[in-house]
Amino acid sequence: MRTNLTVPFAEKDAARTLGARWDAARKVWYVENVENLESFLRWIPGAAKQAASVPAVTVRGARFFRTGCKCLPWAPCSSCVDKVASAGWGLPA
Ligand SMILES: [Zn+2]
Numbered sequence: 001m002r003t004n005l006t007v008p009f010a011e012k013d014a015a016r017t018l019g020a021r022w023d024a025a026r027k028v029w030y031v032e033n034v035e036n037l038e039s040f041l042r043w044i045p046g047a048a049k050q051a052a053s054v055p056a057v058t059v060r061g062a063r064f065f066r067t068g069c070k071c072l073p074w075a076p077c078s079s080c081v082d083k084v085a086s087a088g089w090g091l092p093a
Contacts, residue, residue: 002030002032003030003031003032003034003037003040003044004030005020005028005029005030005031005040005043005044006043006045007020007029007043012029015029015043019031019034020043029043063087063088063089067080067083067084068083069083
């Protein structure tokens with residue numbers, strides 16, 4: 001499979017070093033039958049955009065909970081200390 005690349009003139013040597021070839025007839029850089037296009041992604045139109053559109057994932061631990069309190073998590077707080085402790089986050093006695 002052939003993939004055309006949009007290579008700025010200043011980056012042509014870098015592209016060539018990575019294995020890109022110059023199509024003199026069409027005046028375009030390209031790679032052919034490359035299994036892993038990762039090195040060429042920045043020169044493939046639309047590829048960077050596609051990568052940026054991957055949704056962010058929020059990971060929460062099993063003991064995640066909301067205190068419902070506006071205090072800072074590292075500051076001692078008498079309003080939510082019992083709630084924090086009952087959720088298993090209490091300080092050792
Ligand atoms: Zn609090």
